[in-house]
Amino acid sequence: MNKRFYFNALTAALGGVCMMGVAACASTAGSKSAGANAPAAVSGTYTFGTSKGAVAVSEYKAAKGIGFTVLNGGILSLKAGETGITASKSFQFKIAAPNGNYEVSAVTSATEIISEAITEPVVYIDENGTKNSYNPPIDTASGIPLIGVPKTIESGKSFYVAVCDGVLDLTFIRTDSDITLSSITIKALPQEKREKPWLIAIGDSTTNLDYQDKCSWGNVIDKGMVQLPDSLGGFFNAGSSGADDITYIAWSRLEAALLHTAPGDYVTVNMGINQAKKYKIGLMEIAKSDSRGATLPLMEKYYVEGILQRGGIPVITTITARGPYDKAGTPEDNGGLFYSAETKASEEVYVAGRRYASGQTIPANTWSNSRHNGTYNIRLYDIANNYGLQVIDLGIWGEGFFQSLTEENLKAFNAENNTDFATVFDMVKHGYYADQNHYHSTLGVVFANYMLSCVDSLIKGTYSYPYWSYEPCYLKKAK
Numbered sequence: 001m002n003k004r005f006y007f008n009a010l011t012a013a014l015g016g017v018c019m020m021g022v023a024a025c026a027s028t029a030g031s032k033s034a035g036a037n038a039p040a041a042v043s044g045t046y047t048f049g050t051s052k053g054a055v056a057v058s059e060y061k062a063a064k065g066i067g068f069t070v071l072n073g074g075i076l077s078l079k080a081g082e083t084g085i086t087a088s089k090s091f092q093f094k095i096a097a098p099n100g101n102y103e104v105s106a107v108t109s110a111t112e113i114i115s116e117a118i119t120e121p122v123v124y125i126d127e128n129g130t131k132n133s134y135n136p137p138i139d140t141a142s143g144i145p146l147i148g149v150p151k152t153i154e155s156g157k158s159f160y161v162a163v164c165d166g167v168l169d170l171t172f173i174r175t176d177s178d179i180t181l182s183s184i185t186i187k188a189l190p191q192e193k194r195e196k197p198w199l200i201a202i203g204d205s206t207t208n209l210d211y212q213d214k215c216s217w218g219n220v221i222d223k224g225m226v227q228l229p230d231s232l233g234g235f236f237n238a239g240s241s242g243a244d245d246i247t248y249i250a251w252s253r254l255e256a257a258l259l260h261t262a263p264g265d266y267v268t269v270n271m272g273i274n275q276a277k278k279y280k281i282g283l284m285e286i287a288k289s290d291s292r293g294a295t296l297p298l299m300e301k302y303y304v305e306g307i308l309q310r311g312g313i314p315v316i317t318t319i320t321a322r323g324p325y326d327k328a329g330t331p332e333d334n335g336g337l338f339y340s341a342e343t344k345a346s347e348e349v350y351v352a353g354r355r356y357a358s359g360q361t362i363p364a365n366t367w368s369n370s371r372h373n374g375t376y377n378i379r380l381y382d383i384a385n386n387y388g389l390q391v392i393d394l395g396i397w398g399e400g401f402f403q404s405l406t407e408e409n410l411k412a413f414n415a416e417n418n419t420d421f422a423t424v425f426d427m428v429k430h431g432y433y434a435d436q437n438h439y440h441s442t443l444g445v446v447f448a449n450y451m452l453s454c455v456d457s458l459i460k461g462t463y464s465y466p467y468w469s470y471e472p473c474y475l476k477k478a479k
Contacts, residue, residue: 042095042096042097042098042102042168042186042188043186043187043188044185044186045183045184045185045186046066046095046183046184046185046186047084047182047183048080048084048085048181048182048183048184049080049081049082049083049084049085049182050080050081050082051082054080055067057075057078057079057080057085058075059075060092060094062096065095065096066094066095066096067093067094068091068092068093068094069091069092069094069119070087070089070090070091070092071089071090071091071092071142071143071144071171072089072090072141072142072143072144073088073089073143077089077091078091083182084107084180084181084182084183085180085181086178086179086180087172087174087178087179087180087181088174088178089174090142090143090144090171090172090173090174090179091171091172091179092117092169092170092171092172093169093170093172093181093184094167094168094169095167095168095169095186096166096167096168097163097166097167097168097186097188098163098166098188099163099164099165099166099306099309099310100162100163100188100189100191100309100310101160101161101162101163101188101189101191101258101259101310102160102161102162102163102168102186102187102188102189103158103159103160103186103187103189104158104159104160104161104168104170104184104185104186104187105156105157105158105159105184105185106153106155106156106170106181106183106184106185107155107156107181107182107183107184108153108155108172108179108180108181108182109155109177109178109179109180109181110153110172110173110174110175110179110180110181111152111153111154111175112150112151112152112153112172112173112175113150113151113153113170113171113172113173114144114145114148114149114150114151114170114171114173115148115149115151115159115161115169115170115171115255116148116149116161116162116163116164116165116168116169116255117145117147117148117169117171118136118145118147118148118165118249118298118302119136119138119145120136120165121133121134121135121136122134122136122297122298122300122301123297123301124296124297124300124301125296125300125382125386126296126382127296127378127379127382132297133297134293134294134296134297134298136294144171144173145171147246147249147250147294147298148171148249148250149161149249149250149252149255150250151252160189160255160259161255162254162255162258162259162306164258164301164302164305164306164309165301165302168186170184189259191261191262191263191310191311192262192263193262193263193264193311194233194234194262194264194265195233196231196232196233196234197231197232197233197262197264197265197266197313197459198232198233198234198235198236198260198262198265198266199228199232199234199235199236199265199266199267199268199452199455200235200236200238200257200260200261200265200266200267200268200312201218201235201236201237201238201239201267201268201270202238202239202248202253202254202257202267202268202269202270202271202303203218203238203239203240203268203269203270203271203317204239204240204241204242204243204244204248204270204271204273204274205239205240205241205242205437205438206239206270206273206319206320206394206437206438207237207239207268207270208237208238208239208240208241209239209241209438210222210223211241212434213434213440214434214438214439214440215439215440215441215444216239216438216439216444216447217320217394217444217447217448217451218235218237218239218448219237219441219444220441220444220445220447220448221235221237221448221452222235222237223441225441225444225445225448226445226448226449226452228452229452229453229455229456231455231456231459231460232452232455232456232459236257236260238253238254238256238257238260239253239270240253242274243271243274244271244272244274244275244295245271245272245294245295245298245299245303246294246298247274248271249298249302254302254303254306257307258306258307258310261307261310261311261312262310262311262312263310263311263312264311264312264313265311265312265313266312266313266315266455266458266459267307267312267313267314267315268315268316268317268392268451268455269299269303269304269307269314269315269316269317269380269383270316270317270318270319270380270394271295271299271303271376271380272295272299272319272376272377272379272380273319273374273376273437295376295379296379296382296383299379299380299383300383300386300387304383304387304389313458314387314389315389315390315391315392315455315458316380316381316383316384316389316390316391316392317380317391317392317393317394317451318371318372318377318380318381318391318392318393318394318395318396319371319374319376319377319394319395320394320395320398320437320439320447321367321369321370321371321394321395321396321397321398321399321401321402322337322369322370322371322395322436322437323369323429323432323433323434323435323436323437323438323439324337324338324369324425324428324429324433324436325429325433325435325436326436337367337368337369338365338366338367338368338369338425339351339362339363339364339365339366339367339368340364340365340425341364342361342362342363342364343361343362344359344360344361344362345357345358345359345360345361345362346358349362350372350373351366351368352366352367352368352370352399352403353370353372353396365424366403367399367402367403368399369395369398369399369402370393370395370396370398370399371395372393372395372396377393377395390458390463390465391465392451392454392455392465393465394447394450394451397450398446398447401446401450402424402428405424405427405428406424407424409424409427410423410424410427413427413431413442414427417431417442419431432446
């Protein structure tokens with residue numbers, strides 16, 4: 001399906017689809033039998049066991065819309081009793097549900113669950129513009145899905161679930177003893193448009209890190225160091241330091257962002273710079289290859305579409321301009337990101353958005369730290385192209401900002417911050433940056449003001465992506 005058409009059709013239908021589901025759910029009460037499982041009537045209490053009206057112990061089928069998936073074992077490992085079911089294996093309860101946010105509780109002996117486990121192939125448009133599918137990893141020993149939101153729950157106490165794939169699923173993990181389950185209560189949460197839209201930030205440490213001498217643009221807003229424009233009603237920083245696409249889901253940060261998203265809210269999406277080595281989250285163990293392969297499919301299906309389903313407006317936001325350090329953060333090396341003197345290109349190279357052929361001269365005092373051709377930014381742009389989304393490029397803008405700095409800016413910075421940097425380069429390297437990825441609040445304020453001005457323009461309908469003199473050689477034609 002053409003993604004631009006999908007974006008327009010989904011945006012137009014959002015209010016009807018989501019709110020109809022919520023309205024229908026709100027009018028439903030009492031216990032549900034297996035026969036009363038229409039997706040719009042998902043709210044209510046579902047009882048299990050042998051009593052009249054209890055949900056039958058049977059495999060989940062899409063046509064039926066409710067049932068169980070038993071992990072690493074047959075359906076016979078679920079036994080129906082008078083007061084509920086007993087499970088000798090980990091299992092998954094699934095019910096068809098309109099995409100949206102839910103409050104859930106379960107009367108159960110289980111304390112560990114995974115909500116919204118990703119078990120089905122995810123279809124997406126790859127870097128070459130071709131429809132492809134991503135198969136999420138499953139733990140071969142236990143059959144437990146390895147991508148989802150691990151939760152520690154308490155019997156009868158509420159928790160929250162953000163459904164993005166039309167099915168609310170809860171994976172109950174067997175630990176030391178068999179699991180008992182008596183009932184599950186589901187309540188759809190209304191998604192009411194706010195008087196003014198909020199800005200919600202999805203990202204990693206370049207969005208949310210406030211530690212020692214580092215303070216990202218989202219934290220600058222949190223601290224009140226910059227003022228929100230009148231067009232915005234609030235700000236929620238959902239960034240998570242060190243996150244990649246999978247850990248951001250597993251640490252419940254994507255869920256938090258979606259739970260906060262109301263119709264009309266703007267959600268900046270910035271992810272991809274972190275590519276995990278092998279890591280473990282509870283029972284979930286993900287390899288580096290899984291992390292890399294998941295970037296496009298998960299961001300399309302669960303990030304962007306999750307925002308759209310809730311009536312939010314996704315805005316792709318690129319990685320911030322890189323600090324002039326080498327990969328190890330050695331102060332003596334600018335990482336090849338600043339040309340202090342005129343330099344003849346030894347081969348074809350793109351510097352500050354311009355193409356230089358071999359032998360051409362790159363001007364002195366030229367920054368080249370936008371990361372505009374980095375793999376993560378290319379993938380972010382691919383998603384923007386696939387869905388027809390607006391882009392805020394913090395890398396290109398930041399590079400342009402550094403390019404504009406003069407001796408007068410240096411004097412003003414030294415006077416304001418009680419520093420004595422001798423050159424603009426030193427000011428940028430030590431006055432703005434802490435290392436190659438992270439920066440001080442001095443630059444956080446600069447980025448935050450730019451971000452807020454862009455979002456303000458988006459709200460007012462006056463924003464357009466400023467390509468300026470940059471040649472978007474790395475961008476692919478919109479699908």
